[in-house]
Amino acid sequence: MVRCHGADPQGLSRHRARGFGPAGGFPINKLFLFVFSLFFLSGAASAAALRVTGLQLGLNAGLTRLVVEADGPLNGSLSAAADGLGLVLTLSQARWDAAVPSSRAAGLVAGLGLPVDSAGQVSLGIDLVEPAVVERAFRLPPQGTVGDRLVIDLRPADPQAWQAAFAAPVSLPLAGSADILPPPPVSPGRLRLVVLDPGHGGQDPGAISAAGRYEKDVTLAIARAVATRLRQTHRYRVLMTREADRFIRLGDRVALARRHEADLFLSIHADSLAADRATRGASVYVRADDASDTDAEALALRENRADQLAEGAPARDVNEVVAILLDLASRDTGRLSSRFAGLLTASLGHRLTLRHNALRAANFKVLSAPDIPSALLELGYLSNPADEALLFSDAGRAELAEGVVAAIDRFFGVDDR
Ligand SMILES: [Zn+2]
Known part of the structure; x- marks a missing residue:
């Protein structure tokens, strides 16, 4: 874009001064002018390009952060690599003039390729550990000895979200603070409502x-810890689908959140x-008709079975509760759910052990609300001694609660950068 040059004439003049050196003192004759003009013309092509002077990779509160430094404001794009799980970062009207970064793997990035200069732009391959999308991408102006920076934060994504996000190249920087804008602000005086749903209860352990x-005891204890912390922020109202050891049908959990017009359901x-004591770690799920993997599918079947333990009248099917509302469903609900789940995965991964590919999708009945961003958190495995100790300890619960609250803050745009 032309804009990036106009925005920083100093950057170009600095570059020109270095590139051409002092011209005074040379005899001015036609030959020199000819050579000089050739030099200038060939130099003009590179002078039009920004110099990329640095690249850093690291973690920022669980998000994987890539910082590209240049002598002017960069534009570019991220697109899916032609094969495998990877991205290609393209920096427009730029040329590489930096050392290869010392840290080439962090967070969601398994490895950085070597930068390639071609046709006035720089391309860089990024191998991913698991699917990732752009949470935000913004510029920072020069500061002290540090030049202009393009900052790209990646968050985990479920496979569908990854595919949707890179159906076309993503322009950098992003216009907003995220590829999906946070839900619209609530009216003054109204706090956002978070519904926490402690799984199981009563006759269903x-x-x-x-x-x-x-x-059922772990889920209630953690939901209480999260509720307490959320209320302490004075930014949210909190409702729990159960406050005690009670059986609640899946459909009634969803209906409660809908009745109160929840802004988020967890x-x-x-x-x-x-027979597996080794598997451990938290994972996060969004709803999808097709499960992301067989483990997720089996888990959804286990969790959906809860209603079979209902006593008395047959359970009201969750599909009945929501079917009538499906035509009201916002297409954004799925994308918002996916974004929240990604932020939750990043936030918890910052603090605790996660399963590999911790963000998954399956057909969970309790995530059926068509108009409320919803996610399901599997805290860990009670069959694993380390996870069991963590989930039944005050310190472990506090850490989990803190991670959940941080993700909720980020989702609603409270926590900025
Ligand atoms: Zn469960």
Whole structure:
């Protein structure tokens, strides 16, 4: 874009001064002018390009951060690599003039390729550990000895979100603070409502640990810890689908959130695997008709079974509760859910052990609200001694609660940069 040059004439003049050196003192004759003009013309092409002077990779509150430094404001794009799980960063009207970064793997980035200068732009391959999308990409002006910077923050994404995000190249910097804007601000005087859904309860204990402890107790304790912290911020109202050891049908959990017009719905669970004490770590799920993998599909089947334990009248099917509302569903709900789940994964990964590919998708009934961004957090595995100890400790619960609140703040745009 032409704009990037006009915005920083100093950057170009600095470059020109270095590139051409002092011209005074030379005899001025036709030959020199000819040679000089050739030099100038060839130099003009590179003078039009910004010099990329640095590249850094690191972590910022769980998000994977890439910082590109140049002698002027950069424009570019991120697109999906032609093969494999990767991205290509393209910096327009730029040329590489920096050392190869010392840190070439961090967070979601498995490796950085070597920069390639071609046709007045720089391309750089980025191999990913798991699917990632741009949470935000913004410029920072020069400061002290540091030049203009383009900052790109990546967050984890479920496979569908990854595909949708890079159906076309993503322009950098992003116009807004995120590829998906946060939900619209609430009217003055109204706090956003977060509904926390502690899984299971009453006659349904959920998963059971090796030591005989119940999922329904862990989920309630963590939901309480999250609720307390959320209320302490004075930024949210909090409603829990159950405050005590009660059985609640899945459809009623969704209906409660809808009735109160929740801004966010978070269902909290913990898993257990028979005959597998090794698997551990938290994972986060969004709803999808097609599961991201067989593990996620099996988990959704286990969690959806909760209603079979209902006593008395047959359970009101969750599909009945929401079917009538489906035509009202905002297409953005799925994207917002996915964004929240990505932020939650990043925030928890910053603090705790996560499963590999921690952000997954499956057909969870409790995530069926068509108009409320919803995610399901699996805290860990009660069948794993380390996870069990963590989930039944005050310190572990505090860390989890803090991670959840940080993700909610970021989702609603409270936490900026
Ligand atoms: Zn559960």
